[in-house]
Amino acid sequence: MSGPAKGTFRSLANFNYRIWAGGAIVSNVGTWMQRTAQDWLVLTQLTHSNATAMGLVMALQFVPQVLLLPWTGFAADHLDRRKLLLATQGVMGLLAVGLGLLTVSGLVQLWHVYVFAFLLGCTAAFDAPARQTFVSDLVGEADLSNAVALNSTSFNAARMIGPAVAGALIASVGTGWVFLINAASFAAVLASLGLLRATELHLKDKPQSSRGSLAEGFVYVWKRPDLRAILLMLFLIGTFGLNFPIFISTMSVSVFHAGAGQYGLLTSTMAIGSVVGALLAARREQPRLAFLLAGAAIFGLGFALAAVMPNYWLFGLALIVIGISAQTVTTSTISLVQLSTEPAMRGRVMAILLAIALGGTPVGAPIVGWVADSFSPRWALGVGALAGFAAAIVGVRYLVKYRRLRMRIDCGRLHFDLDDGKAEPAGQTSPST
Numbered sequence: 001m002s003g004p005a006k007g008t009f010r011s012l013a014n015f016n017y018r019i020w021a022g023g024a025i026v027s028n029v030g031t032w033m034q035r036t037a038q039d040w041l042v043l044t045q046l047t048h049s050n051a052t053a054m055g056l057v058m059a060l061q062f063v064p065q066v067l068l069l070p071w072t073g074f075a076a077d078h079l080d081r082r083k084l085l086l087a088t089q090g091v092m093g094l095l096a097v098g099l100g101l102l103t104v105s106g107l108v109q110l111w112h113v114y115v116f117a118f119l120l121g122c123t124a125a126f127d128a129p130a131r132q133t134f135v136s137d138l139v140g141e142a143d144l145s146n147a148v149a150l151n152s153t154s155f156n157a158a159r160m161i162g163p164a165v166a167g168a169l170i171a172s173v174g175t176g177w178v179f180l181i182n183a184a185s186f187a188a189v190l191a192s193l194g195l196l197r198a199t200e201l202h203l204k205d206k207p208q209s210s211r212g213s214l215a216e217g218f219v220y221v222w223k224r225p226d227l228r229a230i231l232l233m234l235f236l237i238g239t240f241g242l243n244f245p246i247f248i249s250t251m252s253v254s255v256f257h258a259g260a261g262q263y264g265l266l267t268s269t270m271a272i273g274s275v276v277g278a279l280l281a282a283r284r285e286q287p288r289l290a291f292l293l294a295g296a297a298i299f300g301l302g303f304a305l306a307a308v309m310p311n312y313w314l315f316g317l318a319l320i321v322i323g324i325s326a327q328t329v330t331t332s333t334i335s336l337v338q339l340s341t342e343p344a345m346r347g348r349v350m351a352i353l354l355a356i357a358l359g360g361t362p363v364g365a366p367i368v369g370w371v372a373d374s375f376s377p378r379w380a381l382g383v384g385a386l387a388g389f390a391a392a393i394v395g396v397r398y399l400v401k402y403r404r405l406r407m408r409i410d411c412g413r414l415h416f417d418l419d420d421g422k423a424e425p426a427g428q429t430s431p432s433t
């Protein structure tokens with residue numbers, strides 16, 4: 001690599017990845033527009049700032065990740081991922097049309113949002129593991145970590161644009177049209193899937209089908225202390241910390257008394273941090289457990305700061321810190337798990353990972369929403385802070401128990417020793433598992 005820029009964006013040299021990324025960013029902008037509009041619809045039009053109702057919507061949207069786990073990982077490992085994505089992306093576009101028409105016509109009710117959230121969750125349960133593992137079909141093993149990080153960059157760049165645009169559209173034409181615009185955006189990703197060069201895909205032999213396929217995935221994870229620790233860290237942060245729609249919307253409406261435009265701007269502000277975190281991940285040649293551990297600790301600190309910020313703008317600055325750390329946690333987790341998992345098991349392990357990350361939401365979102373309603377949104381942010389600190393403790397425990405992490409002072413500087421015999425000064429990263 002001749003320079004940092006070339007290294008950071010190296011996966012874009014691949015034709016298939018470049019086409020896929022182009023379609024994905026258009027669709028991602030539409031997806032973030034819909035998420036913002038849906039949150040605003042529930043919080044301000046269908047309820048009176050009821051965070052518990054929003055938590056229930058999130059729970060219904062993510063519980064299928066757990067309910068459908070026996071089939072989603074199997075599908076990602078055994079079916080043609082490109083065709084599977086064509087089907088799931090098409091269905092999600094149709095669901096956006098349905099909710100949009102109900103809202104534009106003025107017929108939408110809260111139970112409609114519940115139903116559409118559940119149906120979208122069922123579709124996304126099949127889409128997510130296929131989409132995550134499809135990256136390895138596009139670029140191969142050498143650039144997998146970089147491509148995962150660039151996917152996150154695209155997703156969070158869209159998060160900067162989508163909510164701000166949605167806020168402006170809600171104020172001018174209403175939430176229903178935001179859903180319909182999102183439906184149109186799915187045409188971009190469907191077109192990109194159709195334009196891929198099938199002969200250049202890095203396809204691998206499909207594993208043989210067996211009734212115990214999912215059980216094999218759980219056994220595989222259980223035998224790997226590193227995967228157990230990583231997934232437990234993700235569970236803690238995903239269940240109690242990644243409930244950003246609740247945190248941001250309740251602080252906007254209940255604490256800062258902001259409008260739709262300001263709410264969208266806060267979501268976009270956090271995305272600035274997420275993009276920075278994703279680009280930093282893309283620059284790294286390999287993911288490391290140390291990055292995941294540091295990200296979890298900073299995640300907790302960012303939430304603690306956000307909980308005590310006295311005004312709208314300082315709260316936005318704290319969200320940037322949260323965005324960087326959250327992206328470091330998610331990209332490090334996905335890359336570490338994919339690169340350390342055998343290709344034949346990758347779909348099932350990724351389905352388990354996504355079920356933990358998103359399936360924890362049905363547990364955490366209602367709890368966080370209840371805390372925000374019963375105490376205050378600031379106390380709900382405190383729950384997120386505890387989740388980050390607890391995840392960091394899990395990471396330290398793994399390094400101490402399985403990598404024999406030790407601290408020592410040498411020449412007045414703090415050093416960390418691991419069982420590979422290497423010592424590094426404090427502030428530098430240690431090798432991953």
